[in-house]
Amino acid sequence: MPGYALNLERLRLPAIGLLGASVALAHLPESVGVPCPLRTLTGVPCPFCGTTTALRQLAGGHLLASLAVAPFGIVLALLCLLVALGRLPSRISVSLWVLVPVLGAEWVFELVRFHYL
């Protein structure tokens, strides 16, 4: 199975922005998130639902609460940290054997969390 080529050199600022936004969200008194159009229209969550909340919980030091919402959040946060610190090569290829199961598992997790499975 081919890999998915990523160019990470353009992601440094977005990664720093995402980490900064997570910390900022953790200090807001009320939960703020981007409403998922799929969930708003149909009720069914998409694979990325809960990521904002997971990052906010993680930035607030609530690891278990973050994992309970979206386990992908901590993976994303770690990747953002590595990209922000420049610890990853500028171009990488992620095997679809890894990418598809990870995103699939995340979607199954969200479907279970919203009682669709």
Added chain:
Amino acid sequence: MNCQQCGNENGNDALYCSRCGAATTPTPPPPPPTDPSGPNAQYPGYGDPQAPPPSAGQPYGAQFLPGPYASWGTRALGLLIDGLLTACVIVPIEIVGAVLRSMPLNYLADLAGLVVAVFFALQIGSSGASPGMRIMGLRCVSADTGQTIGGGMGVVRAIACILNTFICYIGWLFPLWDARRQTLADKIVSTVVCSVPRQAFSISPPGG
């Protein structure tokens, strides 16, 4: 064949390296012959085998593309302009509908929005650019041939753009990290969006 940049082994027909995204084709296939009176006639040099090759160091791999891959910001601005143009059509109808408390006018506003979206999709397919993309110097072409994809595929691409939105808008962010700067919809219909010189969009006067 092996990638010239990272040495990764790729299939013989691979245009890009599966590991690093660099072009793997030392001699890209020539574009299909273009009808001089076709929809691309107004783009000087576009689809013309005799056109000068792109200058060295351009950050795109396939030399048959009309320009380097467009940045996410440029594409976002093009989309924003299209959105504003659509709002110029919808909002007046909605205001009149709200003043008159007319439900049919509200439906008409929705219909007008749909018509404008389809019109933009047809334009992207047939000429490569919606008005917003044209202003930002963007061009949507097939990733395989470098040619416009046709009005029908333009509509299919617009429908695929719904998927960009339906996964928490992540599909729209793909160009930030994608090696070919494609959105999810671009990947589905195999298109790329390139930045082209502004003069490529100007229509030459007859005989000029």
